[in-house]
Amino acid sequence: MPLLFQWSISHERRPVSASMIRKSLDETLRASGITDSSGQPLLFQPxxxxxxxxxxxxxxxxxxxxxxxxxxxxxxxxxxxxxxxxxxxxxxxxxxxxxxxxxxxxAEEYRAVTAEEWQEFLSHFERRKLALGECGRTYGTDCIHEHACVRCPVLIVTLDEKPRLEEIRDNLQDRIAEAEREGWLGEVEGLSTSLAAAEDKIAQIEAQQEKKQSSVFLGLPSLAQLTARTSEATK
Known part of the structure; x- marks a missing residue:
């Protein structure tokens, strides 16, 4: 019951209805004797x-x-x-x-920024640019995913990175087939994780592409709207 207005009925907490709240407000204002400029009791809505x-x-x-x-x-x-x-x-x-x-x-938090600090801040955005997209890590933080960018959830991909990601996906599939053939089970597990991440990134790009290409239905004007526009044009 995370409600502001509630009361107890038969040992059960129940919400107070909106009509009861309005009625209580009206009764309280009448009892207070407060009136408006015309002498009428004030009326409040919740x-x-x-x-x-x-x-x-x-x-x-x-x-x-x-x-x-x-x-x-x-x-x-x-x-x-x-x-x-x-x-x-x-x-x-x-x-x-x-x-x-x-x-x-x-007070030291409001001192002037030095040229070296400003340059470091600007270079942060340059370091976010990657071959597979743009890293979304925040300023002053290092990569916590050991630069395994294709697996990283904060990698921001765009439509331009799709061909490169598809090459990585195909290469991972070939390497997984080789690892399974040679019996390198540990290699299969790690490559499969990377493959799932690459496919997820490609799916994100395809979703962006589909959204970009999809048409937007703006609706059709009603007969009344057409009539109104025609009458306004003839005035």
Whole structure:
């Protein structure tokens, strides 16, 4: 029962219905005596409290992108639309939050980057370029797969690498046949692992190719839409 609104009925935890929550809100507002500018009791919907929470959180320094994650929005513009403040207020609150966080961090983390450090950072991306594609390892980390790139799950392959991977796959199949013929069972096991990884990489490329070549159905306009467009064109 990971629910905010729940109650106990016959020693069993049950969720409170949406209609009951709305009814309780209305009764609480009437009992409070709070009214709007026209003297009528205020009316709140449960969804209004999301707006209140996000507004208060951002005004108190919560970064908007964190509020976006909490609210479950795909687009940060949706989150900012919930905020009942001006964008400048949100920016100032975010800057204040960053300043407070920066005061808590060691000062050496904010020193100027040296030319050697910057060059090392740039060369990291050059080292990611491989014959079979591009390595997806993060900055400052070494290869933990002993450069067995065809087996590596972070190898990023594109359509251009397909011929090379197919050559590797065919060669592995020949080597497996030779190992089985000679009775090199340990060799068969290792080569089979590499073969499965190579076939998986080829399947990824084929999936990319199929997606790239597939057509997208944009739908057909309805008769009402066609009529509306025709009438607008004749005006």
């Amino acid at each position: 969804h209004d409290f999301r707006r209140m929470f996000i507004t208060e959180a951002i005004l108190n320094g919560l970064p908007p992108h964190i509020a976006q994650v909490i609210a479950g929005h795909r687009n940060i513009n949706t989150t900012m639309g919930y905020v009942a403040i001006y964008p400048t207020d949100a920016l100032e609150a975010h800057r204040a939050f960053i300043a407070r966080r920066r005061d808590l961090r060691p």
